[in-house]
Amino acid sequence: MEKKEQLYEGKAKKVYATEDPNLVIVSYKDDATAFDGAKKGTIVGKGVINNQMTNRLMAKMEKAGIPTHFVKELSERDTLVKKVSIVPLEVIIRNISAGHFASRYGVEEGIVFSEPTIEFSYKNDDLHDPLMNAYHAVALKLATWEEIELIKKYAFAVNDTLKAFWSECGVTLVDFKLEFGKTVDGQIVLADEISPDTCRLWDSKTNEKLDKDRFRRDLGGVEDAYAEVMKRLMAHDAQ
Ligand code: ADP
Numbered sequence: 001m002e003k004k005e006q007l008y009e010g011k012a013k014k015v016y017a018t019e020d021p022n023l024v025i026v027s028y029k030d031d032a033t034a035f036d037g038a039k040k041g042t043i044v045g046k047g048v049i050n051n052q053m054t055n056r057l058m059a060k061m062e063k064a065g066i067p068t069h070f071v072k073e074l075s076e077r078d079t080l081v082k083k084v085s086i087v088p089l090e091v092i093i094r095n096i097s098a099g100h101f102a103s104r105y106g107v108e109e110g111i112v113f114s115e116p117t118i119e120f121s122y123k124n125d126d127l128h129d130p131l132m133n134a135y136h137a138v139a140l141k142l143a144t145w146e147e148i149e150l151i152k153k154y155a156f157a158v159n160d161t162l163k164a165f166w167s168e169c170g171v172t173l174v175d176f177k178l179e180f181g182k183t184v185d186g187q188i189v190l191a192d193e194i195s196p197d198t199c200r201l202w203d204s205k206t207n208e209k210l211d212k213d214r215f216r217r218d219l220g221g222v223e224d225a226y227a228e229v230m231k232r233l234m235a236h237d238a239q
């Protein structure tokens with residue numbers, strides 16, 4: 001399957017049409033942004049890692065019964081996926097306080113919750129992705145109640161599987177963002193990516209950050225952190 005016209009260029013990926021109207025190719029870039037695009041940079045090799053990591057994790061989600069957009073890895077940076085119309089909600093699951101949760105509520109990072117939380121942000125760059133509750137999403141017809149319930153069910157199921165997997169790799173899953181889409185035949189599937197760009201991952205022993213917070217907060221060792229989590233994933237899968 002070959003890339004045809006570019007349909008979209010985002011901050012971290014490009015999306016291309018293919019000869020099949022139901023399939024698109026996502027191509028992962030090394031570009032990194034943070035703070036609503038205010039901070040820009042490059043994380044060398046990130047595109048390759050995020051592509052390969054996402055695909056391996058998507059396969060694990062499928063195995064756990066969560067439908068995804070994944071079809072086939074085409075190359076280091078390119079993957080064939082089902083074309084979906086993205087539900088414009090960023091679905092955020094948190095197991096431990098960090099990032100905006102900590103700043104919004106004036107608490108420290110690292111509070112371990114007794115159960116995971118879920119929240120939605122309206123995926124809209126012009127409005128800076130404001131928080132949105134399910135009633136507002138339904139009122140704006142971004143999704144139906146049935147779709148919201150399914151998305152919640154899938155998001156918590158992703159958390160269960162992902163948390164258990166990363167734990168086996170010596171990595172603590174702090175929080176993450178998911179996107180869901182609707183396929184041409186109306187099925188809700190997990191789309192976009194699951195990577196150190198979209199998850200907070202801490203070393204289980206030291207709590208060292210192994211994710212995009214190293215870039216956001218200028219902690220250094222960004223490339224090494226991405227490589228480290230990928231190495232642990234590969235080592236786990238090779239067992
Ligand atoms: P952003 O749009 O936030 O800058 P990216 O650079 O990651 O993000 O761009 C990828 C875009 O592709 C995102 O807008 C995402 O919602 C969208 N996308 C992800 N998976 C699919 C899919 N299966 N079909 C169509 N669009 C998708």
Ligand code: UDP
Pocket residue numbers: 090092098099100101129175176177197198199200212
């Ligand atoms: N996240 C993301 N894209 C966004 C916003 C958040 O992938 O546009 C991820 C982020 O990497 C973290 C989780 O969602 O793993 C929760 O992010 P938070 O709300 O704390 O905001 P942040 O501090 O990351 O801006």
